[in-house]
Amino acid sequence: MKVIVMGPRGKMGKLITQVAAQREDMELVAGVAPKGRDYIGTDLGTAAMVGRELGVPVTDDLASVIDDCDVIIDFSTKEAAMEVLDLAVAHGKALVCGTTGFGPEEMNRFREASEKIPMLYAANTSKMVNVMNKLLEMVVNILKDDVDVEILEMHDQWKKDAPSGTSKEMGEIMAHAMGKELSDIAVYGREGASPRVPGTIGYHSLRAGNIPSSHTVFFGGMGERLEITHHSYNWECFARGACDCAAYLAGKPAGFYTIQDVLGL
């Protein structure tokens, strides 16, 4: 499978390049960076600190290399993601997008694109987080009227979006299990100390240092509480998952795929 990685100097792009370079089922054909960067024209292996040259370049022009690939892996920015999506559709290429921070309109554009290309969107490519999502669904199905649900997510100081894409997905899963829409019941922060409205899902975002990613869902009951937490120690679990998602798309017809399909959950 021939792979292009967007943003090969980013935290995720670098690790995805390193993981893909080790896989026998993947061949890296280019990395794509924003215009004006001093590493454009260098070898992708050097730019992404793979430890060896890969014999393919970093370019700032996705259009010039896109026909060489089978799949694009994009963990960059929400602005770049829309340009990548348009080019993937125009050239009929499979796309894995793990970027977060999109609104409903942008998510609809991914859905529309999936009528033409194999499209996989995953706000979190860690296997364990997706197992945690199953646990959350199960807990809400059993305890829904007995608990208050609050989500606390922690990330590094550089993260651009809040709340995290993962916590939005977790909220959606739990809201659906309650028979509700997340947009009707999400409460962001508790400034002003208003009393808690029953049946809502509370969101709390913490940004500090280089915390890779932590998500805790609190189910608060009377005299007891249940907490389910996922911690990542670094970003490798997401990079491995991203490459698994790309490999899953090999030979797939156009359609909207999720990491649940990849993991068989």
Ligand SMILES: NC(=O)C1=CN([C@@H]2O[C@H](COP(=O)(O)OP(=O)(O)OC[C@H]3O[C@@H](n4cnc5c(N)ncnc54)[C@H](OP(=O)(O)O)[C@@H]3O)[C@@H](O)[C@H]2O)C=CC1
């Ligand atoms: N789905 C998941 O499991 C995960 C998702 N994420 C999400 O992935 C995204 C990226 O995160 P992270 O790696 O931490 O962010 P970084 O800021 O470290 O990396 C983003 C990269 O995108 C590059 N970039 C920006 N614009 C373009 C463009 N037009 N063309 C090509 N490359 C571009 C940047 O280039 P340059 O370095 O030159 O500025 C940078 O290298 C975020 O939305 C984050 O939330 C993160 C981890 C896991």
Ligand SMILES: O=C(O)C1=N[C@H](C(=O)O)C[C@H](O)C1
């Ligand atoms: O930016 C990150 O680091 C992460 N972003 C994703 C998100 O917004 O949920 C996934 C993971 O939490 C790491």
